[in-house]
Amino acid sequence: xxxxxxxxxxxxxxxxxxxxxxxxxxxxxxxxxxxxxxxxxxxxxxxxxxxxxxxxxxxxxxxxxxxxxxxxxxxxxxxxxxxxxxxxxxxxxxxxxxxxxxx
Numbered sequence: 603x604x605x606x607x608x609x610x611x612x613x614x615x616x617x618x619x620x621x622x623x624x625x626x627x628x629x630x631x632x633x634x635x636x637x638x639x640x641x642x643x644x645x646x647x648x649x650x651x652x653x654x655x656x657x658x659x660x661x662x663x664x665x666x667x668x669x670x671x672x673x674x675x676x677x678x679x680x681x682x683x684x685x686x687x688x689x690x691x692x693x694x695x696x697x698x699x700x701x702x703x704x705x
Contacts, residue, residue, distance in 0.1 A: 612672040613700040
């Protein structure tokens with residue numbers, strides 16, 4: 603049951619944080635900072651093409667960001683509940699499937 607909570611929380615946090623980092627939102631400065639340190643390149647329509655590899659897990663790529671959120675959530679909850687680490691990979695896979703499918 604706790605594994606379903608980890609999946610749902612990491613999916614929800616990833617989607618909400620993605621919305622919070624859009625332009626004119628509360629954490630838009632964070633996304634602009636990531637693009638600045640990642641030396642972002644854009645196409646002629648203004649769409650993001652490429653950034654440095656190290657800023658993807660910090661919030662530019664939702665899938666990469668979701669992996670880290672799931673791992674952190676799993677690790678924090680394992681301090682309080684006896685969790686089986688064999689279920690970490692299925693949690694990551696299913697949470698990322700939710701992000702891809704519904705995000």
